[in-house]
Amino acid sequence: MRKRFPAMILALALCIGLAVPVQAATVSDTAGQNLTRMEQKIYKALEDAILAVTAGNGTSTEVNVPITRQDATWTAQELSLSKIDNDNVEDPLNDVIGKSMDKVFRCLKVNRPFEMFWVGNNYNWTWWQEHTDSQVWLTSLTCSIDVIESYRGGSKTTVDPAKIAQAKSVVKTAESIVAANAGKSNYEKLAAYRDEICARNTYNNDANNALLKDEYAYGDPWQLIYVFDDDPSTNALCEGYAKAFKYLCDLSDFDGDVTCYIAEGYGGDERHMWNVVRMEDGKFYLADITYSDNSQIGKDSVFMVNASGNGERYVVSAGSREYTYTYLEDQEGLFTDGFLPISSTPYTPGTNPPTPDPQFTDVPAWCSGAVDWAVEQNITDGKGGGRFAPGDQCTNAEILTFLWRAAGKPASSAPLPADITGKNISYAETALRWAAERGMADQGIDPLALCTRGSAMIYIWKAFDEIGADGADVFIDVPAESETLFGAVYFALACGITNGYANADGTFSFRPDKVCTRGEIVTFLHRAYVPEASLVSDF
Secondary structure, eight states: OEEEEEEEOOOOOOOOOOOOOOOOSSOOSSSOTTOOHHHHHHHHHHHHHHHHHHTTSOOBOOEEOOOOTTTSEEETTTTTOSSOOTTTSHHHHHHHHHHHHHHHHHHHHHHOTTTTTTEEEEEEEEEEEEEOSSEEEEEEEEEEEEEOGGGBOSSTTBBOHHHHHHHTHHHHHHHHHHHHTTTSOHHHHHHHHHHHHHHHOOOOHHHHHHHHHOTTSOOOTTHHHHHHSOOTTOOOOHHHHHHHHHHHHHTOOOSSSOEEEEEEEEETTEEEEEEEEEOTTSOEEEEOHHHHHTTSSOSSOSBOEEEEEETTEEEEEETTEEEEEEEOGGGTTSSSSSSOOOOSSOOOTTOSOOOOOOOOSSOOHHHHHHHHHHHHTTSOOOOSTTOOOTTSBOBHHHHHHHHHHHTTOOOOOOOOSSOOTTOSOGGGHHHHHHHHHTTSOOTTOOTTSBOBHHHHHHHHHHHTTTOOOOOOOOBTTSOTTSHHHHHHHHHHHHTTSOOOEEOTTSOEEOOTTSBOBHHHHHHHHHHHHOTTOOOOSOO
16 A cells, blocks of 8 residues: 655744743753654664765665564554554554654754755655554655755756755865864854854845745755855845854864754744754753844853743843743654753853763673663663662563653553552553553553563563564473463564573573563663664573
């Protein structure tokens, strides 16, 4: 079954601005940390094509995504269908794929602003599926990005290599700006970049006036190029200022952990794009280079100050003026669980040393990579006092919660599978609902009971839609008669999630009745969700 669907990328405009406070939990340097397994594969395939085009090593934006059944399977319930058939599956399936494409494209836009200077306003996908009455899965997925007409080659998904070569000249200009300021402090570099961008560009009022009448009137991805092309007749809106600032920051070597982000939303009541910068003190500050050029902020500070607010809306000030910034809803979850935070205290160069990341003192080598991954992905954290506690035994609620987080925290309105009255497991309620929906947990489950290795493997197998795996009868303690356990363990063996324990007599055991520990479960999940994770140890 085939379906092709285009999606519009809303053009960016200039605006007014204002926004402020709060500190984040864990904030990633790049967008996309919460993408699902399928979305990660789409992201990687498109990113590779984008980088190849910009480097002059390719011209086509169309890619075949290496999708597998375990990456892209949905139940009838997840598609709000009572039964799947050829007549009813296309629209709901296309809807979920479209939402994934939207997420992927948002991440690419903020992570690769320079490399996507040739991108037009549409992206497309074509898919084929197979299904039963209760499940549907993709058998192929092809994605493409439309090229803006002025950069287009022989078709709307091919790029003219001559235009790419012309645009690449701005790289040398940007690199020379960074090199000229290499010996300065972090803040001095940012101030120099702000001044350089403002000196090179004049705000494009004509384009902004057109946008005020029609928000689709301007979608020119050349804006970042215009800032550096030394042509006074080419000028940008806020998008060009923000992307140019990030581009210079991305080319720079800073002292400590300094990261520049692109943010989209509203400045006042007009569409706007600005920057958020995490400085070496670990705090986040709002920079609006567009307003600096309009002399609305002045040259006294790179950052807006006196931030108040939280979540998606902030109020900040520059001199005697206040500005309001509101993130677009689709900015939520790009880099952190919510929106990028803004510090309520002003930045003071040379002070506020960063708080070091917590270091666990009890993590052995065999699970250290998995623990780092699990903490980075917000799957689990330590237990205080520098302890991760890899040997602590896990309950059903804990392991199902870890698995739910690894799966991307899918929403579920299914009934809870067990009575949790008086049990302190509110953190696990959505995970338990999801587990019930996926057939992992029945009404007899005890969320606080210790979870065995066998049960943990069954949970993982069901999360991957009970994919079958051929293999010999390897483990002496996993009999074929135990069909569910046998299917789960041999799926895990085939996928490199486990290889069991070697016995002295040359046989192998899985030890399904052994209680699963924190170190073991994060290692199993790491191997399941990061296929290149190696089997460092036997268990």
